[in-house]
Amino acid sequence: MNQLRLIKAEKTMVEEKKRLEDVELVRLRKENEECNLEISNLNQELEMTRDTYEKRCLELETHAKEIRSELEKKMADLEKLLTDSKKKVKELEKFTESKFLRWKKKERGYKKFMDFQHGSLKELRLGSESIKQEVLKTQQIYSEEIIQFGVKIQGLVDAAQNYHTVLTENRKLYNEVQDLKGNIRVYCRIRPFLKGQNQKQTTIEYIGDNGELVVTNPSKIVKESHRLFKFNKVFGPASTQEEVFVDTQPLIRSVLDGFNVCIFAYGQTGSGKTYTMTGPNVSSPEDWGVNYRALNDLFHLSQIRRSSFEYEIGVQMVEIYNEQVRDLLSSNSNQKRLGIWNSAQPNGLAVPDASMHPVTSTADVLELMNLGLMNRAVGATALNERSSRSHSVLTVHVRGTDLETNGVLRGNLHLVDLAGSERVDKSEATGDRLKEAQHINKSLSALGDVIFALAHKSQHVPYRNSKLTQVLQSSLGGQAKTLMFVQLNPDVESFSETISTLKFAERVSGVELGAARSNKEGRGVRELMEQVANLKDALTKKDEEMSQLQLRKSSSGEKGSPPYDSWSSRHSIGEFHNGTRPHGKSVGLNGPKAASDIDNCSEFSDKQSETSDEFRHHPDFFKRSKPVTEDGDQENDDDLEIIGLGDADSDERLSDISDGVLSMGTETDGSLSNSIVELTLFPETTKAPTEHQEKSNVPSKLPRPPPKTTSSRNQVQPTSSSQRLAAPSPQRQGLVAPSRPSVTKVGPRTASSSSAKKSSSASSSLKSGARR
Numbered sequence: 001m002n003q004l005r006l007i008k009a010e011k012t013m014v015e016e017k018k019r020l021e022d023v024e025l026v027r028l029r030k031e032n033e034e035c036n037l038e039i040s041n042l043n044q045e046l047e048m049t050r051d052t053y054e055k056r057c058l059e060l061e062t063h064a065k066e067i068r069s070e071l072e073k074k075m076a077d078l079e080k081l082l083t084d085s086k087k088k089v090k091e092l093e094k095f096t097e098s099k100f101l102r103w104k105k106k107e108r109g110y111k112k113f114m115d116f117q118h119g120s121l122k123e124l125r126l127g128s129e130s131i132k133q134e135v136l137k138t139q140q141i142y143s144e145e146i147i148q149f150g151v152k153i154q155g156l157v158d159a160a161q162n163y164h165t166v167l168t169e170n171r172k173l174y175n176e177v178q179d180l181k182g183n184i185r186v187y188c189r190i191r192p193f194l195k196g197q198n199q200k201q202t203t204i205e206y207i208g209d210n211g212e213l214v215v216t217n218p219s220k221i222v223k224e225s226h227r228l229f230k231f232n233k234v235f236g237p238a239s240t241q242e243e244v245f246v247d248t249q250p251l252i253r254s255v256l257d258g259f260n261v262c263i264f265a266y267g268q269t270g271s272g273k274t275y276t277m278t279g280p281n282v283s284s285p286e287d288w289g290v291n292y293r294a295l296n297d298l299f300h301l302s303q304i305r306r307s308s309f310e311y312e313i314g315v316q317m318v319e320i321y322n323e324q325v326r327d328l329l330s331s332n333s334n335q336k337r338l339g340i341w342n343s344a345q346p347n348g349l350a351v352p353d354a355s356m357h358p359v360t361s362t363a364d365v366l367e368l369m370n371l372g373l374m375n376r377a378v379g380a381t382a383l384n385e386r387s388s389r390s391h392s393v394l395t396v397h398v399r400g401t402d403l404e405t406n407g408v409l410r411g412n413l414h415l416v417d418l419a420g421s422e423r424v425d426k427s428e429a430t431g432d433r434l435k436e437a438q439h440i441n442k443s444l445s446a447l448g449d450v451i452f453a454l455a456h457k458s459q460h461v462p463y464r465n466s467k468l469t470q471v472l473q474s475s476l477g478g479q480a481k482t483l484m485f486v487q488l489n490p491d492v493e494s495f496s497e498t499i500s501t502l503k504f505a506e507r508v509s510g511v512e513l514g515a516a517r518s519n520k521e522g523r524g525v526r527e528l529m530e531q532v533a534n535l536k537d538a539l540t541k542k543d544e545e546m547s548q549l550q551l552r553k554s555s556s557g558e559k560g561s562p563p564y565d566s567w568s569s570r571h572s573i574g575e576f577h578n579g580t581r582p583h584g585k586s587v588g589l590n591g592p593k594a595a596s597d598i599d600n601c602s603e604f605s606d607k608q609s610e611t612s613d614e615f616r617h618h619p620d621f622f623k624r625s626k627p628v629t630e631d632g633d634q635e636n637d638d639d640l641e642i643i644g645l646g647d648a649d650s651d652e653r654l655s656d657i658s659d660g661v662l663s664m665g666t667e668t669d670g671s672l673s674n675s676i677v678e679l680t681l682f683p684e685t686t687k688a689p690t691e692h693q694e695k696s697n698v699p700s701k702l703p704r705p706p707p708k709t710t711s712s713r714n715q716v717q718p719t720s721s722s723q724r725l726a727a728p729s730p731q732r733q734g735l736v737a738p739s740r741p742s743v744t745k746v747g748p749r750t751a752s753s754s755s756a757k758k759s760s761s762a763s764s765s766l767k768s769g770a771r772r
């Protein structure tokens with residue numbers, strides 16, 4: 001059993017073993033298959049590799065064959081090249097040899113040439129040496145000649161400089177001649193274009209150094225479109241305030257020598273009148289206009305002269321708007337209309353009620369002017385741009401006392417910024433604007449009338465026709481120096497205005513007023529005046545004789561001129577007011593003076609109509625000139641209507657502003673210092689307390705009026721400050737008395753006229769030579 005079992009176990013074991021061997025066999029078989037597969041694969045691969053290798057070998061063999069054949073070919077080529085190169089080398093060797101030979105030949109040729117050149121160079125050097133010598137010689141000659149030229153040019157320069165000196169001298173002489181003739185100086189100033197106006201066309205074509213100005217209208221180029229004007233000086237747009245002042249300075253300085261000076265700026269609105277007269281910016285001295293600079297200069301000069309002269313300077317500033325005079329320096333806002341006096345008043349106060357401010361420094365002036373400008377501006381807010389439609393007049397009164405002789409000099413300087421001139425034409429205006437335009441028209445016309453009446457030596461100068469001319473009277477007569485700034489706007493749109501302004505200015509520049517005279521009250525002047533009076537008396541006598549002869553002739557049937565013809569042709573007004581005879585005889589109104597007065601009156605209408613005709617030539621001024629009646633009353637009545645003033649206003653005209661009485665101190669006795677009335681420059685006032693206070697600034701050193709005498713003038717004058725300026729000495733009374741009965745005002749001034757008669761002899765004697 002055991003054995004069986006053993007056998008069975010062995011059998012199981014064998015079976016197990018067999019089964020394992022089967023599995024192993026299967027595995028091995030599988031592996032064998034795999035190996036066979038792999039072998040076949042490898043065989044395949046080997047086949048392929050062999051094929052590829054064989055292919056590659058074939059290729060390489062073909063390639064090697066190709067390369068070999070190629071190499072063989074190249075070798076053949078190289079051999080060929082080598083043979084060719086050898087051939088070429090041989091050829092080159094041949095060529096080089098021939099070249100070398102040629103070079104050698106050339107070298108020899110060059111050598112020969114160089115030798116030749118060397119020889120020539122030597123020759124040239126020699127030649128240049130000689131040329132150098134010659135050039136040196138020529139240079140020397142040239143330098144000598146240049147030196148000679150220099151000397152000659154220096155001579156020419158000297159001559160040119162002399163020419164300029166002569167020119168300057170000529171100009172000076174010309175100005176002196178003008179001064180002597182009393183020509184109104186006309187300076188033209190052209191405003192530059194303002195910011196934003198750069199593109200505008202200008203009408204100014206040429207500005208000459210000698211005062212020539214050519215204007216043209218670039219928008220209308222027609223034949224003879226260029227207009228030439230000539231003035232004393234033309235300031236271009238680039239001119240500075242300083243340059244303008246330098247040319248004005250001598251005129252202004254003469255105020256300190258006792259001359260009356262009037263400077264006014266004329267031109268259309270916006271042409272630069274205010275710029276010239278006041279300046280755009282008061283705080284910058286560079287921008288100061290003529291006004292500030294003038295006062296500054298007067299102070300400066302008065303300081304320089306302080307060892308020989310004591311000067312007192314006072315300032316008034318008024319505005320004339322709608323024929324009403326307003327004090328611009330008054331602190332009183334409710335001021336009444338100011339009256340105007342006859343500026344023949346010896347103290348020269350045309351508007352005595354306007355506050356007078358003594359000034360001693362530029363700071364004072366700046367303060368005052370600021371006040372004036374502010375007051376003007378107050379008006380402007382109410383009436384809009386009032387400055388364009390009102391005249392502003394700054395009056396500087398100067399009184400100088402000669403410390404050595406005690407002689408007194410008085411000078412007035414009127415600095416006037418006129419209203420815009422073109423407004424005159426703008427008659428389409430209505431209401432207030434029309435009224436303004438009429439007033440501007442009237443006053444500018446009146447200014448033109450006065451200037452041309454003076455120019456024509458008319459016996460009647462219509463000062464009364466406007467407030468402006470009344471205020472300026474003392475500085476517009478033959479005794480004064482007058483300068484007009486003609487302001488131009490270069491804009492082409494203003495062309496027609498520019499032309500009419502220039503035409504007017506051209507006519508003004510030709511006006512001769514007669515030599516200006518200093519208001520000097522000294523013995524020398526008095527003696528001269530006496531001499532003049534004597535001469536005039538002699539002349540009057542001759543005239544009388546002639547007129548009598550003519551009368552006799554005409555009465556005996558011969559044709560002849562009326563007796564006054566000869567007088568009028570030879571005398572200006574005032575000449576026959578002389579009562580001083582060569583031997584001290586006094587002539588009353590019944591004498592030649594009376595005759596002359598009648599004569600003067602009878603001539604008024606003729607003279608005036610002549611003047612008016614003359615004036616009409618100016619498109620702006622003259623057409624509008626009204627005929628003036630004999631004594632101007634008609635015209636003044638009209639004026640009164642326009643400005644709404646009645647008798648009250650006419651009563652304010654305390655003195656009849658007669659042309660004939662525009663006289664200066666012409667005392668006739670020897671006691672000069674006693675006879676001249678000492679009038680205060682800044683008189684006291686007893687009117688309103690405010691004004692009183694204002695005027696209490698008057699320096700105590702100023703002379704006070706002497707006690708009243710029996711002056712008729714003083715008796716009738718109202719109680720304004722200047723009415724009590726002084727009590728004239730008997731010799732002086734005549735100065736303020738009306739010169740002609742025909743122009744003497746009645747009413748409140750009856751006493752004045754009657755007393756004038758009483759003092760007629762004194763009056764007539766005082767007026768002698770006043771205009772000559």
Ligand SMILES: Nc1ncnc2c1ncn2[C@@H]1O[C@H](COP(=O)(O)OP(=O)(O)OP(=O)(O)O)[C@@H](O)[C@H]1O
Binds near residue numbers: 272
């Ligand atoms: N020479 C100048 N250089 C520079 N600017 C100027 C000059 N002249 C005038 N202007 C300028 O032109 C303008 C007008 O000038 P301004 O007010 O002086 O004219 P106006 O003639 O006084 O005018 P109005 O009649 O209205 O018073 C101002 O702005 C002023 O600053």
